[in-house]
Structure formats: C-alpha cells, structure tokens
C-alpha cells in the first residue's frame with residue numbers, strides 16, 4: 001500500500017514537472033520548473049508547487065493576483081500519478097517497469113500538449129522515442145524491431161500519402177515507441193484500439209456538427225489511452241485470450 005502511495009506521489013511530481021513544459025508560454029526549457037505565476041509573474045513559494053495539493057489549497061487561484069489556475073495542471077498530475085499506480089498493480093519493480101512508467105508519463109504530457117496546441121515539442125517527442133529505443137536495446141529481440149517498424153511505418157506512410165494532412169510526424173514517432181516496447185502484434189492491437197477510441201469519441205461530435213470531416217483532431221491522446229489499456233490488461237490479452 002505504501003509502495004502505491006509512493007508511486008502516486010512520484011507520478012504527480014513527474015506530471016507537475018512536465019506541465020511546465022506543456023503549459024509554459026515561454027519556450028520550453030527542460031531544466032526550468034514552473035516557478036512563477038504566468039499571469040502576474042510573482043515567484044511561487046515551495047508550498048504552492050506541491051502537485052494537486054497546491055491547486056486545492058489555493059482553490060484553483062493564484063495566491064497573489066487571484067487569476068484562475070488552469071484545471072489542466074492538477075489533471076495532468078492526477079492522471080500521471082494514477083497511471084503509475086494502475087500500471088504497477090500486476091508488476092514487480094524492475095528496470096523495464098521504470099521505462100514503461102517514464103514513457104507513460106511522456107505520453108500523457110504529450111497528449112495534453114496535442115490537445116492544447118495540436119503540436120508537441122521536439123523535447124517530448126525525442127525523449128519518448130529515446131526511452132523506447134533504450135528499452136528495445138535492453139530487451140533485444142526481433143519482434144520488438146518488427147513492432148518499431150510497424151508502428152513507425154503505419155503512420156509515416158499515411159503521412160507521406162496525405163502530405164501530412166491525415167497524421168503528423170509525432171504520431172509516427174509515438175507509434176514507433178509503442179512498437180519498441182510491445183512488439184509486432186501488440187502494436188497492431190494498440191493502433192487498432194486507438195482508432196476505435198477515436199471513432200467512439202468523434203462520432204457524436206460529427207453528428208452534432210460541432211466538428212466536421214476537415215477538423216484537425218489530436219490523435220496522441222487516443223494512442224496514449226490505448227497504450228495504457230493494452231498494458232493494464234496485458235495479462236488478460238496475452239494469457240487469457242492467448243493473443244501473441
């Protein structure tokens with residue numbers, strides 16, 4: 001139990017760190033933490049930087065200028081913390097697990113960025129792929145290379161055919177990262193599931209005409225949710241359903 005509490009806090013702190021990359025108005029710098037109010041520029045004290053807790057203690061407003069703090073901050077922190085706990089329920093701690101959690105945190109931060117700006121910083125994209133490639137090297141087998149190629153090429157070919165209209169470069173990098181970890185068949189499943197999730201999300205919006213077929217939609221959140229679900233239900237998919 002204490003382990004899970006610890007994992008939750010680690011997750012929220014990592015989420016909080018990434019939120020400074022995602023929501024900062026300034027150019028993101030990897031070593032810079034969110035340390036001042038973006039509205040009034042007052043320096044934040046350390047108790048105002050505790051993930052989730054600070055947001056609640058401040059009732060969602062800046063201590064100095066009373067400007068609303070975006071809900072996205074505590075949400076990113078909560079989701080990252082919760083995913084760390086949920087993905088660790090069935091696993092013992094080892095190096096692989098640390099890589100998977102790190103990649104999950106990068107995916108979640110990238111989802112928020114994609115949702116907010118329809119773009120993801122190079123820092124996030126390349127960090128994610130680097131973690132994936134190191135994981136692949138540490139667990140080297142041919143299936144992971146197939147996964148890497150499948151994930152990357154699936155989106156890269158679409159990007160080439162559509163001249164970048166259907167999917168973005170980030171989609172290819174993130175799917176390649178998934179491939180490095182999941183191997184060929186689970187990568188196909190993850191991509192397939194992400195399209196289903198996107199369809200379920202988009203159909204009501206299309207029907208209510210709040211978006212149309214030409215609207216640009218962030219796809220990384222669906223890849224992220226799918227990656228989470230396949231990892232979370234890994235035992236059921238692989239052992240019970242005998243997939244792979």
Ligand SMILES: [Zn+2]
Nearest residue numbers: 037040062065
């Ligand atoms: Zn302020």
